[in-house]
Amino acid sequence: MVEAVKTHDGWYCLHDFRTINWAKWRILSSEKRSQLTNDFINFITSLENVSAENNGSHYFFDVTGHKADLGLMLLRPELSDLNNVENQFNKLEIADYFVRTHSYISVIELSTYSGDSSNPKVMKHIQNRLYPQLPKNKYVCFYPMNKKRDGDDNWFRLSMEERQKLMYDHGMIGRQYAGQIRQFITGSIGFDDHEWGVTLFSNDALQFKKIVYEMRFDEASSRYGDFPYFMVGVHLPKENIPTFLSL
Numbered sequence: 504m505v506e507a508v509k510t511h512d513g514w515y516c517l518h519d520f521r522t523i524n525w526a527k528w529r530i531l532s533s534e535k536r537s538q539l540t541n542d543f544i545n546f547i548t549s550l551e552n553v554s555a556e557n558n559g560s561h562y563f564f565d566v567t568g569h570k571a572d573l574g575l576m577l578l579r580p581e582l583s584d585l586n587n588v589e590n591q592f593n594k595l596e597i598a599d600y601f602v603r604t605h606s607y608i609s610v611i612e613l614s615t616y617s618g619d620s621s622n623p624k625v626m627k628h629i630q631n632r633l634y635p636q637l638p639k640n641k642y643v644c645f646y647p648m649n650k651k652r653d654g655d656d657n658w659f660r661l662s663m664e665e666r667q668k669l670m671y672d673h674g675m676i677g678r679q680y681a682g683q684i685r686q687f688i689t690g691s692i693g694f695d696d697h698e699w700g701v702t703l704f705s706n707d708a709l710q711f712k713k714i715v716y717e718m719r720f721d722e723a724s725s726r727y728g729d730f731p732y733f734m735v736g737v738h739l740p741k742e743n744i745p746t747f748l749s750l
């Protein structure tokens with residue numbers, strides 16, 4: 504029997520995408536728009552308080568293209584915590600002017616292909632990666648990913664050793680982007696329609712194309728990777744929200 508790799512699993516993750524109904528927003532008086540914007544900012548402040556206590560993390564972004572206008576990546580200890588934040592968001596009056604176009608549910612995942620160390624230094628590193636504070640980089644790229652089960656190209660029928668070798672080669676490519684890209688791999692088997700979520704952060708959007716392109720030639724992706732869609736956006740810090748929503 505082919506052995507499943509053991510995983511370390513951390514915070515649960517919701518990617519939430521909404522478009523803004525600008526036509527409806529425009530009809531409001533500027534006083535009303537300011538009031539709803541302030542409520543939204545207060546909601547973001549409540550999320551920041553959770554991050555400050557290291558009970559979660561979040562990153563808002565302005566999505567490029569038609570797929571959405573506003574994106575949120577949210578990390579929380581329990582799946583039910585994601586529901587709570589989602590409901591809080593939906594109950595804001597400003598949410599009446601947003602239309603949800605997409606969402607994706609997963610959990611921060613680290614596989615143990617490179618060995619499962621109990622060395623305290625490595626354990627600390629693993630903890631930091633499982634319960635991370637998301638970076639504030641200018642750009643974000645999110646996409647789900649599957650590993651193929653297609654005739655001879657079946658990732659889930661490869662031996663542990665074969666998968667270890669492929670993931671090692673994958674990691675070597677990834678390491679060349681150290682300092683340029685931060686990657687967060689989230690597992691979504693059993694949670695959403697695809698198998699993993701990949702979220703990349705960078706201050707240079709072109710690095711997303713470069714790493715994804717380079718990895719396309721690596722066997723883990725060229726033979727076994729399946730990429731349903733991609734979304735990119737620009738960081739939307741709280742102080743930029745009034746300008747983002749102003750007409």
Ligand code: VOV
Nearest residue numbers: 613614670674677678680684686688699701715718719724
């Ligand atoms: C900065 C870039 C970077 C780096 C350093 C990196 C390294 C590593 C290592 C060392 C490991 C294995 C251990 C672990 O940590 O889980 C992984 C794991 C994984 N990766 Fe990766 N990856 C990167 C980046 C990176 C990208 C750009 C992609 C998308 C692939 C592409 O073609 O677009 C990706 C995918 C994945 C996935 C889906 C997994 C889980 C596979 C599984 O079967 O479990 N990844 N990854």
